[in-house]
Structures are given as structure tokens and as C-alpha cells.
Amino acid sequence: MIAESITTLNPAHREAWDAGRVADPENLGDGLWSVPLELPGDRMPGSYAYVIDGADGVHIIDPGWNSDANMGRIVDLLTGLGRAVDEVSTVVVTHHHPDHLGLAERLRSASGAHVILSAVERRVIDAAVSVGARxxxxxxxxxxxxxxxxxxxxxxxxxxxxxSLIEYVMPDAEVADGDVLVLGGRRLTVIATPGHTSGHICLADRERRMIFTGDHVLPRIHSGAGLGILVGDDPLGDLLASLERLAEFDDCQVLPGHEFRFTGLGQRRAQIAAHxxxxxxxxxxxxxxxxxxxxxxxxxxxxxxxxxxxxxxxxxxxxxxxxxxxxxxxxxxxxxxxxxxx
Ligand SMILES: [Zn+2]
Structure with a gap:
């Protein structure tokens, strides 16, 4: 058993998670906010949307489960920042699961925002629509x-x-490994991390040493491999390779889709692989x-x-x-x- 060796960066968010509560948003500086959201059902208490308040508009990473309460949480944050929901210009999503992609369609209809997914996740959604995931x-x-x-x-x-685990939201734009999104003055590099789903991506802010990891790396939960359709021939091998792929970001602050933000990516990658x-x-x-x-x-x-x-x-x-x-x-x-x- 490997001892817990990550560092929790927001103990209040960790406590709220453990108590099953939705915590308050957190200001991470330079226009970046984390917004805890609810997740119905008994699997996990919630997820995080990350909101970038930029001169070029508002950008949201992983808007979370589609519910009125979650939409309200995002709108409240924007109101507090003096922004309106129709100023959301980009919604970028790490993978197609509804606890990440859920609100994308509603935000797009409210604002005309561009929804961005990896090209592989788009193919997963296409396939689900045509063959019927169920x-x-x-x-x-x-x-x-x-x-x-x-x-x-x-x-x-x-x-x-x-x-179903499929959310039928078609993207306006697709990204692939190595693409750079410039959002609110941040250069976010797309890192393809297949495994959890076949088209999962992480977003790395190399200058600020931050990485948005979706469900690829969480601080305590093992999110699993091969969840969905079109998972490839070897989703577990893909996941292990995708864990190695993040080695260059081991010094980064990790902004995950669930639980709490942390440092200690190298140790956590090793724990997940060993598991x-x-x-x-x-x-x-x-x-x-x-x-x-x-x-x-x-x-x-x-x-x-x-x-x-x-x-x-x-x-x-x-x-x-x-x-x-x-x-x-x-x-x-x-x-x-x-x-x-x-
Ligand atoms: Zn998730």
C-alpha cells in the first residue's frame, strides 16, 4: 500500500466533498475560478466547473451535470463578477460523460458559446447516436x-x-493532441489522455504550471478505464500510457473534475498505475x-x-x-x- 503523498490545496473543498456538501466557488487567481457543482445519485457528491473570466469573454471547462441548481451556481458566479451568461464564449469539455458535458447545451443556447470536444469524443457521440448506446x-x-x-x-x-453515460451534445469545434486553446490570456495545451474514455483530454497551462485533468487523474478515486463505447482494443493499456504521458507536468497544480485540487501528480500517477x-x-x-x-x-x-x-x-x-x-x-x-x- 502506497501512503497518501499528495498535498490537498483546498482543505475546505475536501471536507465538503467528504461530507457530501457542495462548497462555495474558489478564486484561483488571474480570472480563474473553480465552481463546485452537484451530482445527483449516490455515486459521487459533485464535480467542478472551471471558469475563466477573460477580456475575450468567459470560458468554462467541464460545465457539469445539467440541473437548474448547477446552472444557478454558474450564473451566480458570473453575476458576482459583473458578467452575464451570454458572455460565455467557450465551453471546453474533457470527455463526454454527463457529469462534465451535461450543461454544455444549455450554456450554448443561452450564449452562443462554442462547445469544444476532442475529435475522438465527437466520434463516440456520433456512434452512440447512430447505434444507440443502450x-x-x-x-x-x-x-x-x-x-x-x-x-x-x-x-x-x-x-x-x-x-446511459452518453450525453448527446455535438461540438462546434474539435481539438486533438498538441492543439493550443488561448482562453482569457491562458495558453491551454490539449493533452490526449485516452483510457477513462477513448477521447479524454487534459488541458495544460504550461506557463502557470497548472493542469486540468478531468477524470484522468483524481486525488483519491480510481475513475476506471474503458467507460463508454468505442473504447479501443486496449483501454487499460491506453490509460497506463496516458498516466506516463503526464510526467512532464508532475510539478503542476492539478485541477481535477472531482474531489479537490492538489499537488503530487507524480505520486498519484504511480498510485493509480499500481492499483x-x-x-x-x-x-x-x-x-x-x-x-x-x-x-x-x-x-x-x-x-x-x-x-x-x-x-x-x-x-x-x-x-x-x-x-x-x-x-x-x-x-x-x-x-x-x-x-x-x-
Ligand atoms: Zn466524472
Whole structure:
């Protein structure tokens, strides 16, 4: 177990998070504000929008879940700054999940703002619109591929058809790795960080040594890999590579999509990689014995916190999905370089 080694930069936001409260916005200087937002349901208490109040307009990174209360929080902040919602000119979003992209459409209709996403996330949304993310016919194919017994399929299909993770907002502009957005005098470099979703991006302010990490790196939560469709052949391998990708920003202040801002990115990157690689190591050690066994069979041999026999519904789905990702990472040969390091 690696000791907690990050530094919490706003203890009040951390306390509010732990108590399930939505904290007040925080002034981060040079026109940058973090705005805590609510997130309904019991998964997590909230998310952060980051608002840049610039001479060239107002720019918002990850506007958060679409609710009246969240819209009110953003409008209140802008009013306090002497700005109006129709001055929002840019909404840039790290990935397509509704706790980040949710309010984008409402802000665009209120202001004519440009919504910016990575080109890959746009393809994810396109695909979701055309095939239907909740298409349980194609999910049945997945369950057959995993060789899930027929009497266990119904609970998985029920869990899968629960509210979708896709938010159908089409961007006005697309960005790719290396592009630079100049917003409120800040030069934000787009860093492609596939893994959590296939088109996830971080935004790095190299001059100020700050990085907006969305769900790629959070201070305590493991946000997981391969959440969505069009996840690529090896989302876990992509995630591990994307963690390494941020090495040049280890000295930066981290502005994440959830929890609280912090420093200690290098330690946190190592913790997240080690967390995933623990299971990869188990899979690698069983690969001679289990070989081409089905995902269902593989999953029975792996350690699960709740115990394999107790996994139901979404947690069973998640276990099977993780099993497949770790098995594929080992099979691809990509796991070796990470496992050999320690
Ligand atoms: Zn999120």
C-alpha cells in the first residue's frame, strides 16, 4: 500500500466533498475560478466547473451535470463578477460523460458559446447516436462473447440499460493532441489522455504550471478505464500510457473534475498505475493455467473485494469488463513493460 503523498490545496473543498456538501466557488487567481457543482445519485457528491473570466469573454471547462441548481451556481458566479451568461464564449469539455458535458447545451443556447470536444469524443457521440448506446441486442453479443451463463444474463442486461453515460451534445469545434486553446490570456495545451474514455483530454497551462485533468487523474478515486463505447482494443493499456504521458507536468497544480485540487501528480500517477497493475499481475500469473478460458471463467479466478459469488448487476458487469481489459492487456504484450518495473 502506497501512503497518501499528495498535498490537498483546498482543505475546505475536501471536507465538503467528504461530507457530501457542495462548497462555495474558489478564486484561483488571474480570472480563474473553480465552481463546485452537484451530482445527483449516490455515486459521487459533485464535480467542478472551471471558469475563466477573460477580456475575450468567459470560458468554462467541464460545465457539469445539467440541473437548474448547477446552472444557478454558474450564473451566480458570473453575476458576482459583473458578467452575464451570454458572455460565455467557450465551453471546453474533457470527455463526454454527463457529469462534465451535461450543461454544455444549455450554456450554448443561452450564449452562443462554442462547445469544444476532442475529435475522438465527437466520434463516440456520433456512434452512440447512430447505434444507440443502450442497444441491448449488441450487449447480448458481448455477454455471449464473455460466455456468461444464460441464467445470469438478465440481471446484467437490466444493469446495462440503466441511464446511459452518453450525453448527446455535438461540438462546434474539435481539438486533438498538441492543439493550443488561448482562453482569457491562458495558453491551454490539449493533452490526449485516452483510457477513462477513448477521447479524454487534459488541458495544460504550461506557463502557470497548472493542469486540468478531468477524470484522468483524481486525488483519491480510481475513475476506471474503458467507460463508454468505442473504447479501443486496449483501454487499460491506453490509460497506463496516458498516466506516463503526464510526467512532464508532475510539478503542476492539478485541477481535477472531482474531489479537490492538489499537488503530487507524480505520486498519484504511480498510485493509480499500481492499483491497476495489481490485478494485471494476477492475470499474468494465471495466463498459463487459464489460457483461452472465457472472460466469465477468468473472472472467477480473480480477487474481488466483495467476493466473486456476491457480485450482482452492475458490479458483476464491471468485474467482467475489468477481467477482459486486464486479460487483453496481458495478451497484447503491452503489460510486460509496466509489470517489469516493479
Ligand atoms: Zn466524472
Amino acid at each position: 442497444d441491448d441486442v449488441s450487449y447480448r453479443d458481448v455477454l455471449d462473447r464473455w460466455e456468461v451463463p444464460v441464467d445470469r444474463q438478465a440481471e446484467l442486461i437490466a444493469a446495462f440499460t440503466a441511464p 491497476h497493475l495489481r490485478r494485471t499481475r494476477v492475470v499474468a500469473s494465471l495466463s498459463n493455467e487459464l489460457g483461452d478460458a472465457s472472460v466469465w471463467e477468468w473472472s472467477k479466478h480473480l480477487p474481488w473485494t466483495a467476493g466473486w459469488a456476491n457480485l450482482r448487476g452492475f458490479r458483476l458487469h464491471s468485474a467482467l469488463r475489468q477481467t477482459e481489459m486486464h486479460r487483453d492487456l496481458v495478451r497484447s504484450g503491452r503489460a510486460e513493460k509496466w509489470l517489469s518495473r516493479g
